[in-house]
Amino acid sequence: MNGINRDRNGFVIDGEFVLVTQYHKSLSHFDSPKVIPRFLPEQIGQLMAMYMVYVRPLTDWWEADQWALYDKMSLPSDFIWHDKNGPWESSQMLRAVSNWTLYYMGRRITLQDWRHIAVAISKKLACNRGVKKADFENDNDDDDSEQVAGDIWSGQPLVAQVPGAHRVRVITASKPSLKRECVVEAGGLAPIKQPKILPLNKAVSEVASEQALLKALQAVLQDDHAEFRTPQQKEAVRLAAAKETPLVAILPTGSGKSLVFMVPTMLSSSGVTIVVAPYAELKRQLVTRCIDAGLDCKHWPEAQESWPRVVLVSAEAALSNDFLQWAADVGVRGKLNWVVIDECHLTFTAADEYWGKLRGLVLLCNLGCPFVFLTGTLPLLCQREFEEAMQLQNPLYIRASSHCVNVEYSVIWVRNGQGATEVQKLVESWVAGLAPGEKGVIYCNSHMKCKVLAQRLGCHYYHGNPKDSNAHFLAQQEAGFQAWLSSETPYIVATAALGTGIDVPGITHVIHLEAPHSIIDYAQEAGRAGRGGEHVVAVVVIEEKDWPEEDAAKDSCLELKQREVNSFIRTKGCRRRILGQCLDSNLQDCKGIEAVLCDNCRREEVVWKSELSTQGMIMS
Template sequence: MSYLDILHQYWGYPDFRGIQREIIESIGSGKDTLGLMPTGGGKSLTFQVPALAQEDVCLVITPLIALMKDQVDHLRRQGITAAAIYSGMSRDAIVATLENCIFGGIKLLYISPERIGSDIFQVKLRHMKVSFITVDEAHCISQWGYDFRPSYLQIADIRKLVPDAPILALTATATPEVVDDIQDRLGFKERNVFRMSFERKNLAYVVRQTEDKNAEMVHILQSIPKTAIVYCRSRKRTKEIAQMLTQHEISATWYHAGLEPAVKDQRQNDWQNDKTRVIVATNAFGMGIDKPDVRVVIHIDCPSSLEAYFQEAGRAGRDGKRAYAVLLYNGNDNRTLQKRIEDTFPPKEYIQTVYDHLAYFYQIGVGSGCGCIFEFPIDKFCNTFKHFPIRANAALTILQRAGYIDYEQNPDTKARIRFLLNRDDLYRLDSLSDKENDIVTALLRNYGGLFSDYGYVDESYIAQEAGLDRNQTYMILVNLSKKRIINFIPRKNTPLVSYAQDRIDGVDVILDKNVYEDRKEQFIKRINSVINYAQNERICRSRQLLCYFGETKSADCGQCDVCLSHTDEDNDDEQKIIRQQLQALLSDRKKHHITEIRQLNDNWELMQEVMREMVLEEEILMDGSFLLLP
C-alpha cells in the first residue's frame, strides 16, 4: 500500500499536511531524518505511517509514558499491533513483548529511554529486524537543550546494534544550535532537516505588566470565559491559585507531579471533558495532552526558558481558532529568575556536601555502593541534613550528569497485587458488588500467580477490561484491600537513587567543565532570553519567539500586545496629521463641503472619527454637509 492508502485506511484523513509527506518519504527511503514540527503539527503520523508500510518493527523511543500508553491503546483499537516497554513492567512481560517483536508480532514498539540501556533489551534487539528508530522529544539528547536527559545518550549505542536502521528524530522545540547537536549525537550519516514554521497565526502572545498578578489573571479569565490552563512554578501555589479562582466563581482545579496517580487522572479527565474549566498546574501537566479548544494559557510565573514557554503556550488554540498566551510579569520576576540560576547551579562545594550526605543517609562506605538502588524521600533527606529541596534536587541532578549516581525523579512504578484468599474461598464469596466482581474477574483472566506472590498489574488495563474508568478501578482495589480480599500496593512516584560507581569522598568529586560551567552558561543565556522577551516592547512577540528558533523571515503578527501598541501609536500620529489638515483648510473661516474634505486624507474612517471628536470638543462646527471653524 502507498503512504496515502495507509493514511486513508487507518486514519481516514484525505491527505497529509505540512511537512508530513516529506518526512515520511525521507525516512521511508532510508535516510536519517530530523523533523521540526510545532506541538499539534501531527508528529505521530510521520513515524506511524512509514512503520506500517515496512515489513519490520519500528522502535519508538519516548520519555512520555502516559502518551506511550495512550498511543499503544489507540493503535490497537485501529487493528495495528503495537506494544510498550517502560519502568515498572515485570521481567516476564518485557521478555514476552521483545519475543513478539523478534517473531514479527509487533509493528511498533514504544520504549522509554531508560529501558534501552538494559541488558535484556540489548540482547533481544540483536535478533530483531528493525525498519527504523524514531526518537521523540529529540532535543532531550542535546546538552544545549532545555530538557537534557542523560538516558538519551544511549541511543547512539543502539545504532551500533542495528546499523542498517535509519533514525527519525522529532522535536517541537529546538534552537539552531540544538538542531546541529541532535544530528551529531545521533550519528546522522548526513545533515537532513525538515522544518515546519513554528508560527501560530491564530495565537496572540501577550505580556501583561502588572503588580497584582492574581487580579489580572481573574480579569483575563472572566473576559475569556472558556477552557484555560494556568502555569505556575510551585506545587503549593497550584492549590492556592485554584482555590482563589473558585472563590471568584471560576471552576478550577490543580495538578502537579506529587498527586496520587488516580487523582491526577481524574482531574485531567474532568478538565478534558469540560467538567472543570481551568486547570492550574506545574510543568508536569500538558505533555501528550491534546485538547483543541483551550482558549487561553496564562503563565503566572516566568518559565526558565523560551523553549518551555513556547511549548506550554502552544497548548492554546490547537483547533485553529483565536487563542491567547499570556505571560504575567513584574519587577519581582527579574530577581526570581536570577535566583533560579543559583538554585539550579549551586556551588561545587555544596554539591560535594550533598554527595557525602547521601552516603550518610544510606550508610554507604567509601569504596562500596555501586549498583545499589534506594527509594529517595527527598523531604526526609532535606529535613535530616537541613537542605532546601530545590538546591538539593539540583545538586543530585548535576551528580547524575557527572556519572556518580543515577537519579530518577518520577519513576512510574507499577501497582502490585496479591490475593489474600485462596481460589476456592474467593469463588465462595457472595458479598462483592458487580463492579468488584468485574475487577476480580479481570485480575484472574489477565494475571497468573497472584495467589502465591505479588504481581505487577496495570491499573489502566484492568479498568479497560472491567469497563470502568481508572479512578473507579483504583477506589475498588483500595476497598478490596480493606476487605482483606487482596493486598494492593498502589503505584507511587517516590524518586529513586542508585550509585553508578562506588562511593568516594565528596572532596574527590570532580565536576568537569561540560557538566557544570558550560551548562550553567547555557542556562544563564536561556534565563536572559526570557527576561529580554518579557521586557522587549519594540519587537512583535511572535517574531521574537520565531527568531529564537531560527526563523528570521517572519512578519509582525498584528495581534500581540506589542503590535497593538504600535497600531495605537500609528493611529495617534495619523490623527494629529488629520487635525492639522482640517485646521489648515478651515483657517480661511469659510464653509467647506464634505467632498472637499474627503480629499485631504485616504483614511476616511479615521477622518470621520477625528471630525466627531473635534465637533464634540467644539473645535469645529458642522452645518449640514459643510464644516467651518466656530
C-alpha cells in the first residue's frame, strides 16, 4: 500500500529482508514522513521472501478460484496478515504475538512490550554508537523502554529518515553484513559514501583490550604471572568477550576451555552467563572453578531465586519450561550475557535418547544472546552435521591442533582370549613404577566386560547409564571411585562414561581393551590423561579376531568412524598422524611436532639406528 501518504513494503537490502512501515501519518503531508525499517533475522527473512514469492501468489490464486465458484470477485489483499474480513485488528495481532512468543521463548510478549523493545534497541544500539542523525520516537516513556528491553539484540534495525515518499535512506549499521549507507530508490540500490560507524559488536566500550583480557585471566587463575596457553585460547577468549556469535572453540582436552567463558564473565560488570554442562561431575567441577575464581556461581534450580554471574544447568533441565521462562525473563531484562554449551560434540556422538535432548538445546537460540560452543573434538568432516544439529548460521570457528605431544600411542596385537591377560601384565609392570598420585584407566566397551576385568584386577569399575546424565553423579559417590580419585587404588576399569567431561589429575596410563567406538571417543578418553603435562602411555589391546583386515572392498561398506579406527589400528606409519588427519586434517607426525614417539615411529627409529650402526656410522 505505497503512495504519497503511505510507505509499507518489503525490501531486500544486501541480502537482508527488511519491512518498511509507516511511522507518523500526519507528517506525510509535509513531505517528511518517518518510517521504521525492521530487519528480520536471516532465517525469518528467508521464510518471508519464500512466502511472498511462492506461497502468497498461490493462495491468492486459490482465493480467486474459490470466489469464481460463486460468480464473485475479490481482489487479493495487500496485507500480509489478513483474513476474509480484511487486515488483522490489533487484538488479533496481539493474540498471535503473545501466544507464539510464549510458546517459543517461554515469555509472553505483547505489542506494547514489542514497542518498548524496538525503541530501546534503536536508542541503545544506534544513538550510542555514532548514528546521531537517526530519528527516534520522542515519547516520555523512553526510559521505561530501556528498562524493559535493556540490551536485547536480535537483529532489529535502526530507525531511518525518509525525506520523500519514494526515497528511503537506510543506515545499515545494525548488522555486521550491512556496513554502508544506502539509498533505496525506484532504480534500485545505490551505495554512497560509507559512514564511520563502529559495528555494534565492536563498540569501544565492549571490546576488551589485550591488557584487560590478561588481567582478567590472571584474576580467574589467581596468578599474577599467568599467560594464555595458546594463541587459539587467547583468540577464543577475545572473540567471546567481543560477543561474536555463534562462536565454536575447539581446544584439546586439558587446554583450558572453561576460560573462554570465565574470563569474559570476569570482565563484564553485571549480567548472567548460562553454561549447559552434560554431566553432574562436570557441573560440580565448573562450579568449584568459578567460585575459586571469585565468580558467583550456582546450579539450576538453586539459581532460580537469584541472578548469579554463572548458572550451571544440565541439558535436560535447560529444556524445562521453568528454566526457559526464567532465562527468557533474564534476557528480556537485558541481563543475559552468554549461553555456553560445553562438550558440544555430544550433539552427534551421544547415545540416541540423550543425543535428542542435546539437540533440543537449539531452543535456547531463541533467547537472542551470544552463543559459545566448547569442545575438544570436532572433526572437520563433522562440522556440517554439528551446524545442522544446532541450526547455526555462519559460525566462527577457533581450532587448535588436536595433537597431545606428551602422549605415547601404541597398539598391541594378541591371540584370541589373551586380551585380559595382556592388560593384567601391563598393569602389574606399571604399578610399581607409579609416582605418588599417579593412576590409570582401563576402558572396555561394555558394562559386563568392565565388571569381569575389574574382578580379575581387584579394582573398582565405573559405568553410567548413557541415557541419564545423573547416573554419573551416583557412580562417582561409590567408595571404589573415591578410592581411585585419592590414588588409594591406582587403576579403575570404566566404560566410555568416564570418557568425557571429567577432570581428574594424575592419570598417566590409559588402556583400551578392544578398539574404541570412534576416533572422537578415543581422543576424549585418552585425553583424560596428562592434563598436567605428564608423560602418558596410551595402549590399545586388540585380539586376533578383532584385528581389521586390509580389504578395501570391505572398508568401503563401513561407516566413516569405523574406517578411521581401523586405519589407526593397522597403520604401519605414525599413529599420531592418523589421529590428526581424522580430527583436524593435521598430517604432522611425531617427529614433525617433536612429540613423544608412538610405537611405530619408535620402531622406525630403532631400525634406522640399527642400519646406521651396521654400516659403522653410529658409535656404540
